[in-house]
Amino acid sequence: xxxxxxxxxxxxxALVTGATAGGIGATTxxxxxxxxxxxxxxxxxxxxxxxxxxxxxxxxxxxxLTADLSTVAGVEELARGVRAVVDARGGGGLxxxxxxxxxxxKRRTETADGLETTFAVxxxxxFFLTSLLLPCLEEAAVVTAAAADATxxxxxxxxxxxxxxxxxxxxxxxxxxxxxxxxxxxxxxxxYSSYGQSKLLLLMVAREMAARxxxxxxxxxxxxxxxxxxxxxxxxxxxxxxxxxxGIDVSEAGDSAWVATAPNVESxxxxxxxxxxxxxxxxxxxxxxxxxxxxxxxxxxxxxxxEVFPGV
Numbered sequence: 146x147x148x149x150x151x152x153x154x155x156x157x158x159a160l161v162t163g164a165t166a167g168g169i170g171a172t173t174x175x176x177x178x179x180x181x182x183x184x185x186x187x188x189x190x191x192x193x194x195x196x197x198x199x200x201x202x203x204x205x206x207x208x209x210l211t212a213d214l215s216t217v218a219g220v221e222e223l224a225r226g227v228r229a230v231v232d233a234r235g236g237g238g239l240x241x242x243x244x245x246x247x248x249x250x251k252r253r254t255e256t257a258d259g260l261e262t263t264f265a266v267x268x269x270x271x272f273f274l275t276s277l278l279l280p281c282l283e284e285a286a287v288v289t290a291a292a293a294d295a296t297x298x299x300x301x302x303x304x305x306x307x308x309x310x311x312x313x314x315x316x317x318x319x320x321x322x323x324x325x326x327x328x329x330x331x332x333x334x335x336x337y338s339s340y341g342q343s344k345l346l347l348l349m350v351a352r353e354m355a356a357r358x359x360x361x362x363x364x365x366x367x368x369x370x371x372x373x374x375x376x377x378x379x380x381x382x383x384x385x386x387x388x389x390x391x392g393i394d395v396s397e398a399g400d401s402a403w404v405a406t407a408p409n410v411e412s413x414x415x416x417x418x419x420x421x422x423x424x425x426x427x428x429x430x431x432x433x434x435x436x437x438x439x440x441x442x443x444x445x446x447x448x449x450x451x452e453v454f455p456g457v
Contacts, residue, residue, distance in 0.1 A: 156237075158207055159182045161177065164245070165190050171196075172399065173401040182205075187209075188211065190211075208226075215257070217269075227281065238280075238288060242307075243311070250262055267347060268347055273441075273445050273450060276453040283366050285306040306370070312348040312424075315341045330342075348373045350441070353434035353437070372410055372416065373424075374415065375415075376398055400416070403419055
């Protein structure tokens with residue numbers, strides 16, 4: 146009996162950023178819980194996170210973490226909170242990371258780090274947070290691989306860890322062109338162009354991350370998948386503010402949870418409506434993606450974040 150208990154994997158743990166009630170993150174968290182995961186809810190608004198937690202299945206909320214994802218220090222604070230929860234659970238790592246948090250701002254603002262806010266929250270934060278939580282994802286990869294070896298059919302516990310980068314079809318509003326000389330929108334600013342640019346950069350990050358992880362085999366991170374998606378046209382507060390009521394109800398926004406859990410999802414792929422799509426050609430350009438990776442690493446390091454993705 147003791148041997149059987151030791152081979153049983155812990156319940157999978159997920160983190161969803163931007164999980165405030167009324168948004169796609171809340172629906173994602175609820176659906177991940179329904180799929181059998183314990184879920185950490187992260188965001189800036191405690192009341193909104195508590196409202197999400199109250200609507201979720203009993204016992205499925207692993208914790209509520211508040212953080213300001215607009216700064217390097219804020220991202221580090223969130224990562225410390227996640228690692229504390231992982232440690233308190235006694236192992237198992239972090240199985241699913243959904244980088245859902247994002248902003249759409251009518252006016253240009255800068256963060257305490259001196260970064261344009263849309264760029265900071267929508268691009269820098271998911272890049273840096275994934276770096277900080279990679280050891281936890283690798284731990285989950287080891288656990289799930291062991292579960293696969295111990296179970297004839299692989300079992301639910303063997304489902305590999307995954308990072309979900311929530312991009313948007315709005316990334317095509319850029320014409321698929323990266324504004325390399327004005328990523329901070331200092332020369333000119335439009336809420337739509339800044340948002341679209343951020344989602345293009347995030348798609349590039351996702352594909353580069355997937356490629357780098359895969360190339361590290363047999364290291365545990367090679368078993369961590371990375372996918373990107375357009376979550377659909379959903380009547381969130383963001384959509385209503387920028388585009389008006391032209392989408393589905395928030396409660397129907399299930400695509401993020403689907404790409405996080407579906408067994409046939411492929412790492413490095415961009416999904417729209419649960420279907421693989423090419424996205425902007427620049428997102429498939431290794432040289433452009435590597436250039437962005439270096440730039441983001443420099444942004445983080447210059448603001449006290451140290452080295453990102455050591456060895457990746």
